Amino acid sequence: MSVSAMKKLTAVVMKRDASYLLRRLMWLGCVQVTDSTPYVQLADSAPLASPSDESGGKPALPTVGSGALPVIGAAGSVGMSDPFADPEVKRLNAAIKLLKKYSRKSGGLFSRRPVMTVTEFDAHAESDTVADALTVADTVAGLSRRLEEIKAAKSAIALEIQALEPWLGYELPLSLTSTADTQLTLGYLPPGRDAGETNAALLEELGECHLESLAEGVAGSFCAFICHRSKADAAREPLFKAGFTKLDLAAYGDTTAASAMRTLGARSEKLDAEVEEIKQNLTDLTSELPALELAADIAATDAGCRASKMLTSDTAETTVLTGWVPAGAEALVNDELSKILKRNSIYWEFADPAEGDNPPVKLLNRSLFRPFESVIALYSLPAYGKYDPTVIMSIFFFVIFGLMLGDAIYGLILTVGGLLAVKLLDLDEGIKRLVKLFAICGVSCTISGLLFGSWLGDLPSAFNQNMLGGEALNVAVWFDMVTDPMTFLILALAVGALHLLTGMGIQMYLLFKQRRPFEAIFDVGSWFVLFAGIGLYFIVKPVGTVLAIAGALMLVLTQGRASKNPIMKLLKGIMSLYNIINYISDLLSYSRIMALGLASAVIASVINILAMLAGPNIVGFILMPVILIFGHLVNLLINLLGTFVHTSRLQYIEFFGKFYEDGGQPFKPVSPKLKHVRVDGETRD
Amino acid sequence: MEYSFMSFAQFLSEYLTGTNLAILGAFLAASLAGIGSAKGVGIVAQAANGLLTESPDLFGKVLLLEALPGTQGIYGLITAFVVMLKAGIIGGGVELTLAQGGYLFIACLPIAFVGLISAIHQAKVAASGVNLLAKQPDEIGKAITNAALVETYAIFALLVSLLLIIFF
Numbered sequence: 001m002s003v004s005a006m007k008k009l010t011a012v013v014m015k016r017d018a019s020y021l022l023r024r025l026m027w028l029g030c031v032q033v034t035d036s037t038p039y040v041q042l043a044d045s046a047p048l049a050s051p052s053d054e055s056g057g058k059p060a061l062p063t064v065g066s067g068a069l070p071v072i073g074a075a076g077s078v079g080m081s082d083p084f085a086d087p088e089v090k091r092l093n094a095a096i097k098l099l100k101k102y103s104r105k106s107g108g109l110f111s112r113r114p115v116m117t118v119t120e121f122d123a124h125a126e127s128d129t130v131a132d133a134l135t136v137a138d139t140v141a142g143l144s145r146r147l148e149e150i151k152a153a154k155s156a157i158a159l160e161i162q163a164l165e166p167w168l169g170y171e172l173p174l175s176l177t178s179t180a181d182t183q184l185t186l187g188y189l190p191p192g193r194d195a196g197e198t199n200a201a202l203l204e205e206l207g208e209c210h211l212e213s214l215a216e217g218v219a220g221s222f223c224a225f226i227c228h229r230s231k232a233d234a235a236r237e238p239l240f241k242a243g244f245t246k247l248d249l250a251a252y253g254d255t256t257a258a259s260a261m262r263t264l265g266a267r268s269e270k271l272d273a274e275v276e277e278i279k280q281n282l283t284d285l286t287s288e289l290p291a292l293e294l295a296a297d298i299a300a301t302d303a304g305c306r307a308s309k310m311l312t313s314d315t316a317e318t319t320v321l322t323g324w325v326p327a328g329a330e331a332l333v334n335d336e337l338s339k340i341l342k343r344n345s346i347y348w349e350f351a352d353p354a355e356g357d358n359p360p361v362k363l364l365n366r367s368l369f370r371p372f373e374s375v376i377a378l379y380s381l382p383a384y385g386k387y388d389p390t391v392i393m394s395i396f397f398f399v400i401f402g403l404m405l406g407d408a409i410y411g412l413i414l415t416v417g418g419l420l421a422v423k424l425l426d427l428d429e430g431i432k433r434l435v436k437l438f439a440i441c442g443v444s445c446t447i448s449g450l451l452f453g454s455w456l457g458d459l460p461s462a463f464n465q466n467m468l469g470g471e472a473l474n475v476a477v478w479f480d481m482v483t484d485p486m487t488f489l490i491l492a493l494a495v496g497a498l499h500l501l502t503g504m505g506i507q508m509y510l511l512f513k514q515r516r517p518f519e520a521i522f523d524v525g526s527w528f529v530l531f532a533g534i535g536l537y538f539i540v541k542p543v544g545t546v547l548a549i550a551g552a553l554m555l556v557l558t559q560g561r562a563s564k565n566p567i568m569k570l571l572k573g574i575m576s577l578y579n580i581i582n583y584i585s586d587l588l589s590y591s592r593i594m595a596l597g598l599a600s601a602v603i604a605s606v607i608n609i610l611a612m613l614a615g616p617n618i619v620g621f622i623l624m625p626v627i628l629i630f631g632h633l634v635n636l637l638i639n640l641l642g643t644f645v646h647t648s649r650l651q652y653i654e655f656f657g658k659f660y661e662d663g664g665q666p667f668k669p670v671s672p673k674l675k676h677v678r679v680d681g682e683t684r685d
Numbered sequence: 686m687e688y689s690f691m692s693f694a695q696f697l698s699e700y701l702t703g704t705n706l707a708i709l710g711a712f713l714a715a716s717l718a719g720i721g722s723a724k725g726v727g728i729v730a731q732a733a734n735g736l737l738t739e740s741p742d743l744f745g746k747v748l749l750l751e752a753l754p755g756t757q758g759i760y761g762l763i764t765a766f767v768v769m770l771k772a773g774i775i776g777g778g779v780e781l782t783l784a785q786g787g788y789l790f791i792a793c794l795p796i797a798f799v800g801l802i803s804a805i806h807q808a809k810v811a812a813s814g815v816n817l818l819a820k821q822p823d824e825i826g827k828a829i830t831n832a833a834l835v836e837t838y839a840i841f842a843l844l845v846s847l848l849l850i851i852f853f
Binding site for chain 1: 749752753756759760763766767770775825826827829830833834836837840841843844847848851
């Protein structure tokens with residue numbers, strides 16, 4: 001209906017009460033805190049009166065009247081840090097994510113968050129819940145770190161075992177490199193080099209040596225080379241030529257490969273046992289999940305409060321809080337602050353936004369239209385104090401959405417599915433709005449499905465023809481969209497024309513409201529006359545012709561009024577007629593309604609054809625429902641995206657382009673940051 | 686020895702039938718528009734993966750942008766199916782003359798060409814939309830709207846193709 005008026009709240013409390021005040025305001029959820037530094041600077045230059053007595057009702061600050069209030073900076077211009085990026089919150093959330101993997105009780109689609117009262121939540125916030133949970137979180141983090149270490153250690157062991165495997169048949173200690181008379185070298189020959197042949201060649205060249213192949217692998221053959229001490233130097237070159245690469249296994253010490261592998265295996269088993277133990281520990285810790293989740297919400301909420309508190313400013317003894325409150329919530333905030341006044345000293349006042357203020361924007365609409373606000377928010381909110389088009393846009397969105405996705409069953413799926421999802425699932429606020437939007441628009445889809453005879457596309461007709469051997473059916477109440485696409489195109493363009501004319505109507509209304517009647521009549525009214533003439537031309541030709549010419553003349557005579565030169569006046573007037581091209585292209589843009597409507601209907605009928613290809617027999621009757629369900633679900637999803645995007649586009653470009661004044665900053669009140677629990681709205685006293 | 690080479694005229698009279706021309710049209714519609722969409726979705730998906738390394742939780746939003754250049758392929762597919770229906774490839778019972786086949790062939794061209802080009806251009810817009818998301822995750826609406834502007838022309842081409850075929 002409209003953009004909510006905002007009131008500027010200024011509250012002064014003693015420093016020690018500042019956090020308490022913010023927390024109370026947070027539970028109200030209708031105060032957006034703004035940077036109050038300018039206020040304090042002003043207060044410094046004009047010192048406040050001495051603190052009023054606390055018993056004497058609402059104290060007053062005479063020196064700072066509402067007229068003297070400084071301008072509050074642009075809403076949201078002060079960067080608010082993300083409360084979920086707070087280090088404590090991150091630690092808790094990481095632990096929650098980890099523990100959920102070990103939780104036997106899976107989260108499940110239908111699980112609901114635990115509900116508690118504000119009193120309970122705040123009691124937890126003041127007790128050691130967060131500190132305790134952080135200890136648990138650190139334990140969990142430690143355990144998971146240990147799991148990672150073990151994983152790394154185990155893969156290192158696996159690599160070593162793999163490296164030792166070729167030496168299993170080698171029965172000497174791995175570190176042994178020489179005896180009294182011999183020298184021993186371990187290594188491998190490259191693939192393709194035969195150990196026997198190499199041995200024969202070495203024997204011939206050196207004598208008193210032996211190369212023994214122990215295992216063949218992809219990397220080559222693993223060999224032990226033994227020779228007399230005196231030949232050790234001479235052996236180097238022929239070995240090098242043969243491609244022999246030395247391996248140093250001395251690190252395994254005085255053991256054989258088999259026993260080294262046994263040691264490694266034992267170590268790996270011990271690590272496995274530790275992993276089991278840690279996993280058991282983690283599974284046991286899942287009982288702490290609810291406490292961790294509560295603590296994460298408390299920590300995030302506290303972080304949010306701290307971020308808001310950063311915006312308040314301190315004088316020597318007091319804290320000054322400034323913020324925006326929707327006019328409708330003024331009484332609520334007043335009550336809450338009066339309650340605080342019973343125990344603590346506090347001064348507050350409300351003021352209207354001053355010149356140069358940039359209040360945040362909150363839209364006020366009936367609950368049926370509220371889901372459509374998200375379509376507007378996706379574009380940009382209207383500027384403060386400007387026209388809120390939600391209701392009129394909703395009506396056109398509803399109609400156009402239905403025409404683009406006109407199918408009775410698809411509509412029912414959207415509406416029933418959407419309502420069930422909202423009722424049964426614990427959805428986030430943003431998603432809930434979108435689901436509600438689809439549920440509402442589903443009604444429109446169903447209506448146009450009835451009018452244009454689409455029940456899962458042409459399913460009744462296709463079923464009758466292919467499975468029952470009957471005639472094609474026409475189930476359309478009005479006309480069949482697929483066989484009579486031209487009528488549908490005309491309908492789409494007619495809806496488009498109405499949409500555009502409504503946009504121009506709003507433009508005219510807004511111009512009148514701003515006391516700019518000439519612009520309203522000349523710039524918008526002339527076009528109305530011209531279009532009325534063109535429309536009437538097809539009904540009452542002479543009247544239409546006269547009106548159209550009158551409209552065109554109005555344009556030629558008025559559109560150059562900004563120029564002083566009479567020739568320029570006339571030229572600009574004539575040039576303005578060229579704008580008719582813009583209106584025509586706007587209008588033709590609505591043919592997408594028909595194209596997308598036709599696309600979803602044609603894909604649906606293709607699915608029906610595929611589903612019934614097998615014909616009226618047992619296989620056919622078994623295959624049909626499977627293909628129908630899968631195919632139509634895919635079609636619905638694809639077209640849902642396209643329909644949403646293009647319905648929105650028609651609003652943003654063709655409709656909003658006529659009149660919309662955007663640029664509002666969204667209203668972001670201090671509010672609890674709850675992801676895991678729900679808190680019921682009652683406040684404590 | 687007898688050679689069974691056919692003359693060019695024989696070749697034409699045997700293979701240049703109305704039905705084959707219609708099939709050629711269906712082929713162009715499905716494959717050109719499909720190629721455009723495949724390339725387009727690929728472009729956006731590459732940009733998306735870059736963003737997802739930083740913020741994996743944006744996957745849902747990014748997926749919407751990725752799906753946008755995918756529609757041209759679907760438009761081509763619809764056109765191909767409708768042509769197959771009209772040409773009797775599905776359902777049967779239709780014999781097309783050469784002129785009728787040529788008509789269906791040409792009717793497929795708008796969505797084939799516009800689908801190919803618009804999907805790629807739309808993908809470039811959507812990919813830059815992914816970059817926009819990296820900085821401002823809440824501005825998904827604007828990113829989608831910008832990409833949807835490009836799609837308009839694919840929709841118009843589909844409209845022309847479908848109307849030509851339906852009034853065949």
